[in-house]
Amino acid sequence: MTGKLSLDFTKVARARASARAIAGDVQAFVDRYTTVAVERTLCRLVGIDGVDAGQVPLPNVLVDEVKERGRLADGLLYLLGNAMIETRFSPQQLAEQVAIDTIDITAFPDHSPEAVAEAIEPFVDAGITRIRANRQRREQLIARLGEGVRPYLYVIVATGNIYEDVVQAQASARQGADIIAVIRTTGQSLLDYVPYGATTEGFGGTYATQENFRIMRRALDDAGEEVGRYIRLCNYCSGLCMPEIAAMGALERLDVMLNDALYGILFRDINMQRTLIDQYFSRTLNGFAGVIINTGEDNYLTTADAFDEAHTVLASDLINEQLALLAGLPETQMGLGHAFEIDPDMENGFLYELAQAQMTREIFPHAPLKYMPPTKFMTGNIFRGHIQNALFNAVAIWTGQGIQLLGMLTEAVHTPFMADRYLSIENAKYIFRNLRNIGDEVEFRADGIICRRAQQVLDNALSLLENVAHEGLFAALEKGIFAGVKRSKTGGKGLAGVAEKSARYTNPFIARMKND
Numbered sequence: 001m002t003g004k005l006s007l008d009f010t011k012v013a014r015a016r017a018s019a020r021a022i023a024g025d026v027q028a029f030v031d032r033y034t035t036v037a038v039e040r041t042l043c044r045l046v047g048i049d050g051v052d053a054g055q056v057p058l059p060n061v062l063v064d065e066v067k068e069r070g071r072l073a074d075g076l077l078y079l080l081g082n083a084m085i086e087t088r089f090s091p092q093q094l095a096e097q098v099a100i101d102t103i104d105i106t107a108f109p110d111h112s113p114e115a116v117a118e119a120i121e122p123f124v125d126a127g128i129t130r131i132r133a134n135r136q137r138r139e140q141l142i143a144r145l146g147e148g149v150r151p152y153l154y155v156i157v158a159t160g161n162i163y164e165d166v167v168q169a170q171a172s173a174r175q176g177a178d179i180i181a182v183i184r185t186t187g188q189s190l191l192d193y194v195p196y197g198a199t200t201e202g203f204g205g206t207y208a209t210q211e212n213f214r215i216m217r218r219a220l221d222d223a224g225e226e227v228g229r230y231i232r233l234c235n236y237c238s239g240l241c242m243p244e245i246a247a248m249g250a251l252e253r254l255d256v257m258l259n260d261a262l263y264g265i266l267f268r269d270i271n272m273q274r275t276l277i278d279q280y281f282s283r284t285l286n287g288f289a290g291v292i293i294n295t296g297e298d299n300y301l302t303t304a305d306a307f308d309e310a311h312t313v314l315a316s317d318l319i320n321e322q323l324a325l326l327a328g329l330p331e332t333q334m335g336l337g338h339a340f341e342i343d344p345d346m347e348n349g350f351l352y353e354l355a356q357a358q359m360t361r362e363i364f365p366h367a368p369l370k371y372m373p374p375t376k377f378m379t380g381n382i383f384r385g386h387i388q389n390a391l392f393n394a395v396a397i398w399t400g401q402g403i404q405l406l407g408m409l410t411e412a413v414h415t416p417f418m419a420d421r422y423l424s425i426e427n428a429k430y431i432f433r434n435l436r437n438i439g440d441e442v443e444f445r446a447d448g449i450i451c452r453r454a455q456q457v458l459d460n461a462l463s464l465l466e467n468v469a470h471e472g473l474f475a476a477l478e479k480g481i482f483a484g485v486k487r488s489k490t491g492g493k494g495l496a497g498v499a500e501k502s503a504r505y506t507n508p509f510i511a512r513m514k515n516d
Contacts (some may be wrong), residue, residue, distance in 0.1 A: 022473050025472055121508075155416075156405075169223070170219055233255055236258060261275070360459060468481065
């Protein structure tokens with residue numbers, strides 16, 4: 001492969017091989033364990049929904065009961081299937097009986113794995129069928145309505161009230177947005193349960209619930225019919241409920257999910273073992289559902305210098321890529337993250353930003369890369385901010401990014417008004433239209449600033465990945481290799497929800513979703 005930057009692709013291959021070794025080591029660990037979030041996800045996939053008298057979600061009721069009785073290692077699908085043989089109840093009925101303390105699903109005699117698999121199979125089939133139908137429905141709508149041209153214009157809504165979010169999301173679609181992301185309320189990633197029902201209060205965002213997903217999906221489908229193109233819906237399956245929210249998104253036809261292997265560890269202090277186990281199943285779900293994942297490497301540059309630490313973004317992208325491939329998620333659904341975050345006072349900063357964006361595109365040619373706007377150096381000067389966003393948009397169209405999270409001129413002032421989104425969309429559309437083919441027309445000097453910068457970042461990323469491959473990802477995270485943040489393998493939130501699988505454990509969804 002060749003590109004404009006004269007990159008040495010033997011070095012890219014070596015970097016990828018190191019990332020593959022890192023991911024393989026992680027996967028050997030992941031395959032031996034489950035978590036409370038994984039088991040709640042399985043409950044949801046076989047049809048368990050609703051809350052008990054105390055408004056606790058039934059998947060939590062069931063999994064907490066099993067954990068307290070010391071049987072989490074056997075897995076919920078084994079225990080549900082075994083109880084179904086004895087009671088002839090459905091998974092939903094069993095959960096309801098557990099909620100009123102009339103059944104203990106761990107107390108029944110053990111049946112053979114074959115009998116248990118036969119009992120649970122119709123409910124596994126139903127979950128698979130529903131998600132497959134959603135994927136087919138998306139493909140049908142895109143075929144009929146069409147969609148925006150890449151880079152997709154991605155904007156956020158974050159009122160706290162799902163019904164107000166709908167108003168703002170539909171307005172954004174009319175203004176030209178292609179992806180609407182409903183930002184989660186502050187702190188939801190640290191909740192070890194998913195709230196239930198439609199919500200109208202939130203701080204800095206709106207709760208991610210299945211009903212909220214359903215409401216927004218319906219609203220964007222209506223808006224898509226009005227404007228004549230498919231509008232994608234994005235939410236967040238990071239945090240302590242990573243696979244559970246991925247399942248909810250798959251069941252309600254979300255199109256894009258924030259889904260990073262390392263973000264929760266670094267920026268939410270969620271235990272690394274818990275996160276790495278959870279990310280595997282969440283990505284398997286997203287892969288099968290046709291959901292584009294977005295990774296969070298852009299966040300590294302909010303705590304570390306974007307010039308000095310650019311190589312950590314590339315290294316993390318390569319690790320995220322390999323972990324996603326192991327989960328069955330194709331390159332075409334990997335919205336690997338990077339950002340326009342170099343200090344605007346740095347001389348030739350635009351050239352360095354252009355070098356890094358072009359490098360990322362050349363190394364990940366099939367990925368719908370997610371490019372993040374300037375945030376760290378945004379100020380109350382909205383005029384300068386609008387110019388910074390214009391330069392960011394110029395780099396995006398020049399280098400063929402896939403998903404453009406639009407910067408807001410009021411980034412450092414307040415949550416965007418609808419008019420702010422309009423101005424940002426107008427800015428991007430103007431630049432994308434006028435510079436549409438600039439990347440086809442302009443070449444870079446082999447000995448120039450842009451090529452030398454890209455080669456330097458690649459060299460540093462290769463060195464970093466070879467070191468991490470030698471010592472392992474867990475040890476690297478403990479040393480603060482990424483974002484300058486150190487985490488303990490046994491520290492953080494959620495470790496108590498991890499269990500080593502027993503010989504009885506079963507999860508047929510993974511094989512079905514990776515092979516169907």
